[in-house]
Amino acid sequence: MRTLLATELPDIWERGERQHPLDRAITLLATACPEKERDELVHLSIGQRDALLFALREMTFGREMQAYTECPACGAQLEFKLNIEELLRGYRTLDGNGKITRLNSYNIRFRLPDSADIAACINSGSIDTDKELLKRCVLKITHNKKIVAFDDIPEATLSTLIARMAEADSLSDIQIALSCIECNHKWTMTLDILSFLWEELGNQVMQILYQVHVLSRAYGWFEADILAMSSWRRQYYMNMVT
Numbered sequence: 001m002r003t004l005l006a007t008e009l010p011d012i013w014e015r016g017e018r019q020h021p022l023d024r025a026i027t028l029l030a031t032a033c034p035e036k037e038r039d040e041l042v043h044l045s046i047g048q049r050d051a052l053l054f055a056l057r058e059m060t061f062g063r064e065m066q067a068y069t070e071c072p073a074c075g076a077q078l079e080f081k082l083n084i085e086e087l088l089r090g091y092r093t094l095d096g097n098g099k100i101t102r103l104n105s106y107n108i109r110f111r112l113p114d115s116a117d118i119a120a121c122i123n124s125g126s127i128d129t130d131k132e133l134l135k136r137c138v139l140k141i142t143h144n145k146k147i148v149a150f151d152d153i154p155e156a157t158l159s160t161l162i163a164r165m166a167e168a169d170s171l172s173d174i175q176i177a178l179s180c181i182e183c184n185h186k187w188t189m190t191l192d193i194l195s196f197l198w199e200e201l202g203n204q205v206m207q208i209l210y211q212v213h214v215l216s217r218a219y220g221w222f223e224a225d226i227l228a229m230s231s232w233r234r235q236y237y238m239n240m241v242t
């Protein structure tokens, strides 16, 4: 993995803004992880993908994340810090062979959903995308040593299976427990590293483009030449003209 360069960030941003978040994550990682094939990235589970996004975030902006939210009860603005090392502690996932879980006397082997599975479910037009996703990821079901069809599993068992899948891929659903300092209301917030990192990168792109605007007006330099400078040097020239 490597950091994203100022010369490529505006293009990545422009492309990613028009994409579905599933594709946006792959756009980011395809540039940051040239050692991985695109197909390999698409078939990472969501937790595995997000582990890479956390690593990219740490490499780009550091380990500490400054987060903001609003209390759903009183509307107070809440500011808090998250640490990537702590979030990734105890990280669990599965390899491609999946896992067998026993639920209500059914033995179910499943693999973890990946970006391609989720995209296929969205595009299928199914009204029950959770069930569609499970159907794709359940590899084998036996009951009293006999093979059972997916459609014959009770609905309640399927609901538990969704929870088991999320537990098996611990970064796929990160819940942060919060407490309001104003009214003491307690709630949990989902942490989506993709949207968090995308917003930070967006701010960085806006800052870089502003520098291009100022420096090209002041010196007549071309965008490509300004982007190719180190951030230190861009800032140095910025200090002289502003």
Ligand SMILES: [Zn+2]
Pocket (backbone or CB within 6 Å): 071, 072, 073, 074, 075, 076, 180, 181, 182, 183, 184, 185
């Ligand atoms: Zn509150």
